[in-house]
Amino acid sequence: MSITREFFRHPVLTGAVAASSPKLAEAMTAGLGLESAGLVVELGPGTGVFTDAVVRRLPPGARLIAVEINPRLARELRSRHRDVEVVEGSAENLCSYVDEAADVVVSGLPWTVMPGERQLRILDQVTEVLAPHGRFTTFAYAHAAWTSPARRFAAALRDRFAVTGRTPLVWPNLPPAFVHRAALPQRTGRRSGQPVTAAS
DSSP, X not given: OOHHHXXXXXXXXXXXXXXXXXXXXXXXXXXXXXXXXXXXXXXXXXXXXXXXXXXXXXXXXOEEEEEESOHHHHHHHHHHOTTSEEEESOGGGGGGTOOSOEEEXXXXXXXXXXXXXXXXXXXXXXXHHEEEEEEEEEEEEGGGTTSHHHHHHHHHHXXXXXXXXXXXXXXXXXXXXXXXXXXXXXXXXXXXXXXXXXXX
């Protein structure tokens, strides 16, 4: 399945023109504690580049829930990763797909092409499903880093997490990108291990 083909087929649903590189996948998944995670959530897995990297790091018995809005990509991912719980739906409804607190949320969503209100709705869902010790990772293309949507997203991360930062630029990617890291969500609605309920 080509992410480029899906971009031209459904540009609103598919934010990336080319698949992310293995180097970006490594930067996205390193240092998150995936090796000891019980539940990980992936948003916008696309063709599964990040999914592959996450699966390689997870311990036996860990769960991975992948939320993909594009039906074709969801079907392809489901056929490749039988042990991954692939949900066909929007990240805006994340709380309805996750039944326990997540240790990590990994996102491949195209934040800079979203309206501001949608950015905030999804981030609120992310902080709601994360455990108090939870971590969040996503990426941004370097050429868009200083646009208004990108600055708004970075500010929203700082508002919702006690710790935020970003990696050096990953040049072996098309386009070059960096990774946002955030930890310790400030708007969790429950203690670790308790069931998740939909946000009001």
